[in-house]
Amino acid sequence: MFRNISVIGLGKLGYPMAQFLSSSGAKINCFDIDKKLVDELKENHGVYLHETGLNNLLNNNNDLIFHENISDCIINSEIIYITVPTPSKMDGSFSNDIIYKILDEIADVIKKTKKSYIININSTLQPGSIDNDLIPYLETRGLVNNKDFYILYNPYFVALGSVVRNLQEPDYILIGSSSIYAAKKISKFYNTLYKNPQIRLLKFKEAELTKLLVNTYLTTKISYSNFVKEICKDFDDVSDLRVLESVGLDNRIGTNFMLPGGPYSGPCLPRDNLSLKKFCLDYNIQSSFPDEVQRINNAALENLYKVISNLKNKHKISSFGFLGLGYKSNTQCFEESYSIKMMHFLESLNIKVYYYDPYLKEKFTAQKVETFEELSLKSDIIFLSYIDQQFNPIIQIEQNKKIWDLWYHFSNTKYNQVFHKLSDFSKFENNNSEKNQKIIQFNKKLA
Ligand SMILES: NC(=O)c1ccc[n+]([C@@H]2O[C@H](COP(=O)([O-])OP(=O)(O)OC[C@H]3O[C@@H](n4cnc5c(N)ncnc54)[C@H](O)[C@@H]3O)[C@@H](O)[C@H]2O)c1
Numbered sequence: 001m002f003r004n005i006s007v008i009g010l011g012k013l014g015y016p017m018a019q020f021l022s023s024s025g026a027k028i029n030c031f032d033i034d035k036k037l038v039d040e041l042k043e044n045h046g047v048y049l050h051e052t053g054l055n056n057l058l059n060n061n062n063d064l065i066f067h068e069n070i071s072d073c074i075i076n077s078e079i080i081y082i083t084v085p086t087p088s089k090m091d092g093s094f095s096n097d098i099i100y101k102i103l104d105e106i107a108d109v110i111k112k113t114k115k116s117y118i119i120n121i122n123s124t125l126q127p128g129s130i131d132n133d134l135i136p137y138l139e140t141r142g143l144v145n146n147k148d149f150y151i152l153y154n155p156y157f158v159a160l161g162s163v164v165r166n167l168q169e170p171d172y173i174l175i176g177s178s179s180i181y182a183a184k185k186i187s188k189f190y191n192t193l194y195k196n197p198q199i200r201l202l203k204f205k206e207a208e209l210t211k212l213l214v215n216t217y218l219t220t221k222i223s224y225s226n227f228v229k230e231i232c233k234d235f236d237d238v239s240d241l242r243v244l245e246s247v248g249l250d251n252r253i254g255t256n257f258m259l260p261g262g263p264y265s266g267p268c269l270p271r272d273n274l275s276l277k278k279f280c281l282d283y284n285i286q287s288s289f290p291d292e293v294q295r296i297n298n299a300a301l302e303n304l305y306k307v308i309s310n311l312k313n314k315h316k317i318s319s320f321g322f323l324g325l326g327y328k329s330n331t332q333c334f335e336e337s338y339s340i341k342m343m344h345f346l347e348s349l350n351i352k353v354y355y356y357d358p359y360l361k362e363k364f365t366a367q368k369v370e371t372f373e374e375l376s377l378k379s380d381i382i383f384l385s386y387i388d389q390q391f392n393p394i395i396q397i398e399q400n401k402k403i404w405d406l407w408y409h410f411s412n413t414k415y416n417q418v419f420h421k422l423s424d425f426s427k428f429e430n431n432n433s434e435k436n437q438k439i440i441q442f443n444k445k446l447a
Helices: 014-022 037-045 068-072 096-112 131-142 165-169 180-193 204-232 239-249 267-280 291-312 338-348 373-378 422-427 432-446
Strands: 006-009 027-031 081-082 115-119 151-152 174-177 197-202 319-323 352-356 379-386
Touching: 006 068, 014 027, 014 081, 027 068, 037 291, 068 096, 081 096, 081 180, 096 115, 096 131, 115 180, 115 204, 115 422, 131 151, 131 204, 151 180, 151 204, 165 204, 174 204, 180 197, 197 432, 204 239, 204 267, 267 291, 291 338, 291 422, 319 338, 319 373, 338 352, 352 373
Parallel strands: 006 027, 006 081, 081 115, 115 151, 174 197, 319 352, 319 379
Antiparallel strands: 151 174
């Protein structure tokens, strides 16, 4: 059981994790280099993260303690959780530069206090990093592994929007370790924090690979779904939804990610696939597997571009509306969002782009609208970027609005203008002049 824990890096994973760890009753000492972020967290407790359940974690009478520097933050701790960015490098591997900076400061404290700490890394690492880079790095500072410091690798499997639930109810807990002492300590801690946790204790490289391989299995499933979509796309008597749902009903396969949708996107999946590719290159593993997964993903985006070109050239659409522009619901994060890539493509064709997104703060070249009515009026077609129950009222605005819905979210409505797959677009008819008339009336109403 730990009584004093540090968390370094209070971002999308670190802050909810710190709040979750506080439910253990331990003192949680926090540090983030971004002072503005820390002030915001003190003020609004991460409300901007839109994380379901985060609010409930705040009422356990064990407030986080924020520190001005790493030394003050860690000095009394037994274990240091590190959740800082490990950005992708040009070659696809993850950079450890920020982790090195933190290890430098930890090394200074170890030397000063002569106290050993458990350093628990939660950031995603390139497989091989701990053995080949991080332990040798601390050793060059004159410290002895598993004596002056103990490293653990303990990545979490979380998705933005459900981080709290994923932290509270993990399928299993993955721990990489080379120390029986540190592995026992953290296992004991998790046995008090969770009821019957399933803990997988592995060697470092095994754990680093497992983290990567879980995410790249998900990208594989998404690419497989997109491949099935491709097979079904030209047949108007074949529903990709029904086929994928049926494939997933086989227990060996499972229904998760076995649905039609967009290409994989977001801050984790695309980069993890590139990292796996780099790992294969580094270790001379001849495999086109990560390339193929990525190729299918790129082709899925190209297919969306082809539909847009067709809408422009054949059906003369001049405006396009996104219902959601980020990569998923409940997050301000829009990294690798395929809708943003589509936005740039639409703009290159001189199509006017509008979007409604309740989560994004960032400004984009497309014009943001504040109501479904405005989005509906101004756009020749509306594209559903991700499923969000908040978006449902859109279908009450105008019964005949054209909606491009890869997810089949609106398939059970009375709507007759929903397009799910390529063959559906054969019934597309533009009524631009009607739309323009309505905009004129709308503008008059506003004036
Ligand atoms: N967010 C997720 O859902 C998720 C899921 C799995 C793994 N991860 C991994 O966790 C790590 C962090 O991801 P994130 O999404 O929380 O990133 P993030 O960018 O949201 O947060 C990182 C935080 O670290 C802080 N930071 C940067 N340099 C620092 C330093 N020198 N000292 C102290 N703080 C510093 C930043 O200010 C930021 O607040 C990454 O390796 C990511 O791959 C994230």
